[in-house]
Amino acid sequence: MQQFTYDALLFDLDGVLLDSEPLHFEAWRRVLAPWGIDLDWDAYRTHCIGVADQDMLQFLAQRAPQPVSASKLWEQYPEKNRLFIRLIQERPPVPPELDRALERLHERGLPMAVVSSSGRADVLAALEAAKLKPFFRLILCREDVRSPKPDPEPYLKAAALIGASRPLVFEDSQAGLESARRAGFDVIQVREPAELPPLLWRLADQGLVLSQQP
Structure with a gap:
């Protein structure tokens, strides 16, 4: 068998496969408004993307004009999730050509997985709305890991579950990049989801991510 560099692709979801972070932001902004918490995009992007939920909630609680605990804000999570799911079903934020690029890799038998810090309900709703779920052999979410x-x-567990020894990771956040690097995997930083389809086409065309019989 001819060997190529990588034997699997592992993707973060929000900000990599889908431009869904603005929808998470909008859902949180609406849920937090009754508490008087003014959340702007720059603060959300800096402190709430790619971090553990408890760290994000601590940050949000500190922005409240009146004392409120992170655990109290956690109680708003179900409503935030309902809003996010409704928003993403109304306008799935899928980059052009992403489905075709993933389909090409999927047809060639390349294992692919989603590795997300979001909850499973959000992740599945997003992938189903975008019609991308069938391309992934594994969907690993916040509930599937202890740390x-x-x-x-997250990346070590995903690689083990799909039998990959040298996967290539696609990430956007600093926390995600650090996670992949600490796992010992190569990682490409995606600054915005529109960058991803050309990257996938180029990698496939160059033979860097395919395993084939000679």
């Missing part, structure tokens, strides 16, 4: 990113556990 979230930047700990290496």
Whole structure:
């Protein structure tokens, strides 16, 4: 068998496969408004993307004009999830050509997985709305690990479950990049989801991610 560099692809979801972070932001902004918490995009992007839920909630609680605990804000999670799912079903934020690029890799038998810090309900709703779920052999979410990113556990566990020894990771957040690097895997930083389809086409065309019989 001819050997190529990578034997699997592992993707973060929000900000990599889908431009869904603005929808998470909008859902949180609406849920937090009754508490008087003014959440702007720059603060959300800096402190709430790619971090553990408890760290994010601590940050949000500190922005409240009146004392509120992170555990109290956690009680708003179901409503935030309902809003996010409704928003993503209304306008799935899928980059052009992403489905075709993933389909090409999927047809060639390349194992692919989603490795997300979001909850399973959000992840499945997003992938189903975007019609991307069938391309992935594994979907690993927040509930599936004890230590979230930047700990290496999410990527180590995903690689083990799909039988990959040298996967290539696609990430956007600093926590995600650190998680992949601490796992010992190569990682490409995706600055915005629109960058991903050209990367996948180029990698496939160059033969860097395919395993084939000679």
